[in-house]
Amino acid sequence: MKYDFTSILDRAGHDALAVDVPASYEAPFDVPRKEGFDIIPMWVADMNFPVCPSIQQAIAGRLQHPAFGYYEPRKEYYDAIIRWQTVRNHVCNLQQEDIGYENGVLGGLLSAANILASKGDPILVHSPTYIGFTHALNDDGYEIVDSPLIKDENDRWTMDYADMEKKIIEHHIHAAILCNPHNPCGRAWTKEELSKAMDLFEKHHVYVIADEIWSDIMLGGHVHTPVQSVNDYARSHTVALYAPSKTFNLAGLIGSYHIVYDPWLRDRMNSETKKSHYNSMNVLSMYALIGAYQPEGYAWTDELLQVLTNNADYACRFIKKNFTGVSVSHPEGTYMLFADCTEYCNAHQISLDEILHRAYQVGVCFQDGRPFHSSDCIRINLALPFSRVQEAFDRMQKYVFTK
Ligand SMILES: Cc1ncc(COP(=O)(O)O)c(C=O)c1O
Structure with a gap:
């Protein structure tokens, strides 16, 4: 790829709600984060890539x-x-x-x-x-x-x-x-x-x-x-x-x-x-x-779409394979994934709050789906370098959607 979609941007201290809110334990991220887990911002709808140079x-x-x-x-x-x-x-x-x-x-x-x-x-x-x-x-x-x-x-x-x-x-x-x-x-x-x-x-x-x-x-x-x-x-x-x-x-x-x-x-x-x-x-x-x-923006967007498509494919496949009871409809547009956790919550007798807390404790900051008028759903922002998406789903498998 010509443009940079792999560097991990350190957004702390650079005016970014995406990391500032979870870092300060403000609602809805008001549970303590465990040692050794950095924040992976997967909530507010912005991206974690450097902008198009033009x-x-x-x-x-x-x-x-x-x-x-x-x-x-x-x-x-x-x-x-x-x-x-x-x-x-x-x-x-x-x-x-x-x-x-x-x-x-x-x-x-x-x-x-x-x-x-x-x-x-x-x-x-x-x-x-x-x-x-x-x-x-x-x-x-x-x-x-x-x-x-x-x-x-x-x-x-x-x-x-x-x-x-x-x-x-x-x-x-x-x-x-x-x-x-x-x-x-x-x-x-x-x-x-x-x-x-x-x-x-x-x-x-x-x-x-x-x-x-x-x-x-x-x-x-x-x-x-x-x-x-x-x-x-x-x-x-x-x-x-x-x-x-x-x-x-x-x-x-x-x-x-x-x-x-x-x-x-x-x-x-x-x-x-x-x-x-x-x-x-x-x-x-x-x-x-x-x-x-500018012409550069057209080319940059084309590459962005490849990156986001790959992230969405990976996330959907990972969920289907590893998170029994969580269902997703493969997104055709946006970089959001809306996942329904109802069956998982019922099978494990846990609430959506527990899912959100487990995730925040290991730095995975996805969003509560209830304010979107849907019970037991979460919204996951996939606009991050692929390595961060992989890390987030590994943490979810180990600490959130446990068997
Ligand atoms: C569908 C939709 N409309 C509007 C907005 C917000 O747009 P603006 O910040 O320009 O008001 C968002 C932001 O996520 C959005 O997803």
Whole structure:
């Protein structure tokens, strides 16, 4: 490989929630760690690889100029997004005016919710549910209506269209969130699945907020289907949210964007996002995106996907072979694994808390699945050098999922 996906980054003391929270024994990692076990961060959704070099170069280049006054995003910023969306997602005819800066995907999601619903209104989401949706919607006064994903005969998570329709009718729902690919379940929704959902939304006049922050992280050759691409209704009734933050590990720099094609929806969105006066881009974040979406960023991402695919394959195989009673659905996108420990807990008469404690005691910091609206599940972040993934699963076998 041309880029470095094997060095073990020491993130301690470098502003990293991933290691700082477990190191300080803050909740939920509030059990003592045993001597001799370093922290393996497998929880919050960021990565443990050095960034693509063109990002640091772009930021360093800008730092050479000694003024950081008010500014307008440069054309290069929009051109970089249009090129990325065209090449990676086969998006057609994306124009600068369709793109708008968002100070975080969750901020954009709430702006979209504000124009599509009133406070207290129900919004449809799937469960398991990304914890950020739950917090954001609750904090901003919306009612969450869950439609549980169900597993098909191949252990693949699928949408339950009958349940979605029932909930839409019962609750008079006119706004839905689609997480594509789905965090934490790892499904990369197909065109057929998205079209079916869109037919339902069109039938009941439901607008869609498409969170596609994970769209670049496609495993094992799966391809991303942008929600807006599936039909005309989807193109004109969807606020799509994207960012380079998951792909290039830039969450600490902040910087996302929306794509909205319909002029009415776009005007409503732009008006809403302006009103708080908080939604301004940081100049270094703009250069980070421009640096990421350079030719080097395309090549770096291709290598990243090979590394993550290998990690996911290894983890799924390891669990199937060694952890009786733990089941996983192989992720198609994201670098998360959502593992169901119900049978293991029942067979060994232990609680999920005990699993979490055993893991934290030996430095394996994965995440409690309950805040994702799923009992007895854990979410495991696999964006680490392969040697760290191996070490984590060895520790789990020896100390957590014991026979
Ligand atoms: C599906 C999803 N949406 C949004 C976010 C957060 O995005 P931001 O930090 O840009 O608000 C995450 C972070 O993990 C995520 O997984």
